[in-house]
Amino acid sequence: MQLSIYTKNPHARAISHLLAKNPATVYERKVKGHAVRFAYHKMTDDELYASIFVTPDSLALVKDNEAYDITHYINDREFAVSTIFLSLIRSALGTALNGKPKEEYIQYAAMDFPFTFEFGPISSSLSDEEIRGLWEPLGYDVTIDTMADARRARFLTLFNTISLKKALQQIFIIIPVMDDYKHYYIDEAERERLENYGEGWLETHPMREFIYKKALRFKQLLLNEENEQKVDKPSxxxxxxxxxxxxxxxxxxxxxxxxxxxxxxxxxxxxxxxxxxxxxxxxxxxxxxxxxxxxxxxxxxxxxxxxxxxxxxxxxxxxxxxxxxxxxxxxxxxxxxxxxxxxxxxxxxxxxxxxxxxxxxxxxxxxxxxxxxxxxxxxxxxxxxxxxxxxxxxxxxxxxxxxxxxxxxxxxxxxxxxxxxxxxxxxxx
Incomplete structure (x- = not known):
């Protein structure tokens, strides 16, 4: 499973500093037993193409009582892009997600650039129309490719002129909404992350209520639409x-x-x-x-x-x-x-x-x-x-x-x- 990032613009090298990854080396870490790698396919003064991908450890999957067994219908992949994938790559993309590079590059964190994002396979029971409804209101051009032997497993290509921070935060919110196998218990910490990553766009999204319901999945944590307050208690x-x-x-x-x-x-x-x-x-x-x-x-x-x-x-x-x-x-x-x-x-x-x-x-x-x-x-x-x-x-x-x-x-x-x-x-x- 992988997430790829492509852009062509005069500030491509500055964007590599937003990602906080050296183009001359392959970033590789073990996270919960799984190999996380970040590599540049192309890095020039005006073009950046990079991917972050995970190679799962089959022993770790067994130890977790098959908690990660979410892609039995995909023949050539052990693992799909999901909340699990995001949890494994979150640390590697932490600088970009939070828009906090080294001080000399901080100006670029809020700048919009023409980005193409590709990720998959994603397992989702949502229709192509519903998937487009999640992304297109945010300004993305969406291309969906379906695997021939697995109707629900798809690859997405998204294009938008947007800041890297905002795009990644949107990806980290919407992939779990698409994911059929959200794997961890949702509580106040996840609600805080949803609020932080969704600030400035989620409250005006036409599918906002659907996103909250799919992302939080517990009624006591959903927003009360009538008074915009949490049903249970303050955050x-x-x-x-x-x-x-x-x-x-x-x-x-x-x-x-x-x-x-x-x-x-x-x-x-x-x-x-x-x-x-x-x-x-x-x-x-x-x-x-x-x-x-x-x-x-x-x-x-x-x-x-x-x-x-x-x-x-x-x-x-x-x-x-x-x-x-x-x-x-x-x-x-x-x-x-x-x-x-x-x-x-x-x-x-x-x-x-x-x-x-x-x-x-x-x-x-x-x-x-x-x-x-x-x-x-x-x-x-x-x-x-x-x-x-x-x-x-x-x-x-x-x-x-x-x-x-x-x-x-x-x-x-x-x-x-x-x-x-x-x-x-x-x-x-």
Missing amino acids: LNTRRYETIARTVTALKPKTVIDMGAGEGKLSILLAQIDSITKLYSVDPSNHALAKMEKRFADHQFATTPIIKWGSLYYEDQEFAGADVFVLCEVIEHIDEERLPQIMQLITQNYMPQHLIITTPNAEYNTVYELTEMRHDDHRFEWDRNQFEAWCKAVAPNYDLHFEGIGSVDEQYGAPTQMCIMTRRDSHAI
């Missing part, structure tokens, strides 16, 4: 932001730094807190800053956020002495070996009165029945003991308070863990 993202906002409100700060603010969803809540006179919404992505600016234009604030480019890799004296410094789901996106230097910058140079950190609780992935990390760009995910030990090690001059956020499992705790650090010469929370 984990919402609960996380609300918990942080309540915590910050109780601290009565004047200056707050929302570092890694992304598109500004948390900053919108923080900007309603009356005590705050200065709120910095900081992110290293110019694309995120532009989306933040657009989002803020639609809101009224007690304190208007200051949108600012910034990174934890560079010191900015404007952040020194802040009352509250927030790292909401940030540290897991940083290589572990770089974290001590970053924490030294925050705790010894900036010296905030309070530092609030949230990160996934890896133990809770068992509740989700996930065998991978929750996000393609995560460098690590810690259990509760690991997180607590790390906090104690990197913040010796701070008192620590730990909380869980989200639905609590008796054995595995909450899906998100939060540490509130208070400098010892500050008032306790």
Whole structure:
């Protein structure tokens, strides 16, 4: 099974950096026992043609109790393009999926290019018309080739002028909708991924309801069409932001730094807190800053956020002495070996009165029945003991308070863990 990417344009070499793969070598990794390879068929100044493909390990398939036995009707393939395929290649395509290449190439992440995507075989009970209905509203020209000896097994060719990030995110949402054999339990983590990858296009798709039903497959997780709210409870993202906002409100700060603010969803809540006179919404992505600016234009604030480019890799004296410094789901996106230097910058140079950190609780992935990390760009995910030990090690001059956020499992705790650090010469929370 494979996914191929082709483009002809003057920025072809820049796109290879979006993919974060060296054209001079073949990328090869073992993922859950299966071989994942990424190779360039052609790489010139104005043309790129590459494929990522998986060679399954038959022993691994047997060990998984035939969970991957989804293509018995295909004679020449052990494995079809499916949710399983996506789970195996997600890490290899993580940089492209998240639009976070090296800084000098970040401008290309949001640019549209003429792409052709080919993938297959895909097993689907959907008709060709239904498949076209999934892709054509997004601007794709669709070609469907059916295997002669397997009517439901098809190869798709898609053409569109689109950013690589958006196209891959659409592929990662729509392939599971087409897949007859969605193999893993769907819970809040999958809903978050659907929200993240679908932002900006899924809410206006004419088959939106069908996509949600096929992608999530559990009624309690579907959107209520009447009021656009979740039927069961707020999403984990919402609960996380609300918990942080309540915590910050109780601290009565004047200056707050929302570092890694992304598109500004948390900053919108923080900007309603009356005590705050200065709120910095900081992110290293110019694309995120532009989306933040657009989002803020639609809101009224007690304190208007200051949108600012910034990174934890560079010191900015404007952040020194802040009352509250927030790292909401940030540290897991940083290589572990770089974290001590970053924490030294925050705790010894900036010296905030309070530092609030949230990160996934890896133990809770068992509740989700996930065998991978929750996000393609995560460098690590810690259990509760690991997180607590790390906090104690990197913040010796701070008192620590730990909380869980989200639905609590008796054995595995909450899906998100939060540490509130208070400098010892500050008032306790």
